[in-house]
Amino acid sequence: MELRQLQHFVAVAEDQHFTRAAERLMVSQSGLSASVRALERELQTPLFVRTTRRVTLTEAGRALLREAERILAGVRAAHEAVAAVQGVLRGTLSLGTEQCIAGVDVAGLLAAFRHRHPDVEIRLRQTGSAALAEEVAAGRLDLAFAYRTGPDTDQLRTVALAGEPTTVLCHPSHRFAAAGAAVTPDDIAGEVFVDFQQDWGPRRATDAAFARAGVRRTVALEVNDVHSLLDLVDQNLGVAVVPRHFRQKRPSLTALPLKGVEEVTYETVALLPPAQAASPAARALMGLLTGSAGGS
Incomplete structure (x- = not known):
């Protein structure tokens, strides 16, 4: 072979x-x-x-x-490691990210990386956190920025970046906005929900929180884009349960706390292979992100 x-x-x-x-x-x-x-x-x-x-x-x-895929990723990492020892970072940086991740400015980070390492080709893939975790574990991505969807494994480790609570977004004319109070899962169980596809981190966290509360909800409007979600809520077509920083993207919407469930914290993480399998490009990018020389 x-x-x-x-x-x-x-x-x-x-x-x-x-x-x-x-x-x-x-x-x-x-x-x-x-x-x-x-x-x-x-x-x-x-x-x-x-x-x-x-x-x-x-x-x-x-x-x-x-x-x-694992074998070829290992061979590529070996070539890049030798080049890094020689003082030149070359090869490819394959990065994945979920949309609108808190705690990391992906575009700014990549611009700084390209300025320092112009010989590295950058490839960016945007999809849901569950899919990103699978691709990093399989060696198809060097690293990814995502929401935590599970524990570390032999093929996948996480570096915590940020955490934030949840918020309920609704149209200003909605009855929840008029009340101006925190809502519970029981309060909003019968509402029309706008949410992401099931492999997105926020969707998985919200589904888990409602399941723990014993409240069933139906997602009638499912999207794969943050701005589409905000547009639908802005047209009063449904309510959304999302990470708190999403409210800054559409100030016209009303944001309300969600209470009555175990605290839902959306944790942003960097998804990486085991330390010995991390590519030089991935280590360099993490070094820029964390301010360390060698990265994680």
């Missing part, structure tokens, strides 16, 4: 298409197909189900993909 074969296999798995993967890798399609077939012969099992339109992973292919 060669690294080149693993690179070819991962590219086909990502693109779900041999022609597109070959174009991205700048190799011939016949050469790419031969490389994958050789890998399948060595492993004595098909890795893809091939159709005329796309290819999908078999169960064996899905198992290999997880390991192949």
Whole structure:
């Protein structure tokens, strides 16, 4: 089994298409197909189900993909570590983030990083915290800024960045705004809720808090964007339970405390692989963020 074969296999798995993967890798399609077939012969099992339109992973292919991604991430980290020892930071910084994270100015941080390390290519992916945790653990991302969604594992560690309480946002004409008082889960259980998709950190924290309170709520308007959420609340289409700093993005909305549940704190964290597996670029970025020389 060669690294080149693993690179070819991962590219086909990502693109779900041999022609597109070959174009991205700048190799011939016949050469790419031969490389994958050789890998399948060595492993004595098909890795893809091939159709005329796309290819999908078999169960064996899905198992290999997880390991192949970790191997390739380790090889990349080894190359970058050698370059860092030589005094030049090169390679790629693959960063993930959830939208509107408290405690870190992602754009400003990346600008400072690029100024110090212009030879590093920056790749940014924005998605929900649960997906980010999976991608860091799998080696597809060097690090991510997210809301805490679970405990540390052998493949994933967290560095706490900030914490903040929850708030309920509603339109100024809403009956809650007129009362001007804190609300409980029972008070708002029958309301129309605007919330994020289920892999977002705030959604998971709110769902857990209401479940602990024994109150069922229905999310009727589900979005994947902070500003869309605020727009829907601003049109009086529902209420939202969100991190407190969201109120600063739309001062026209009324913000009310949520009481009667265990304190809901949205904790912002940096998601990182184990210390020995962290890339030099990730360590450098964390160093800029924390003000330390070596990072975390």
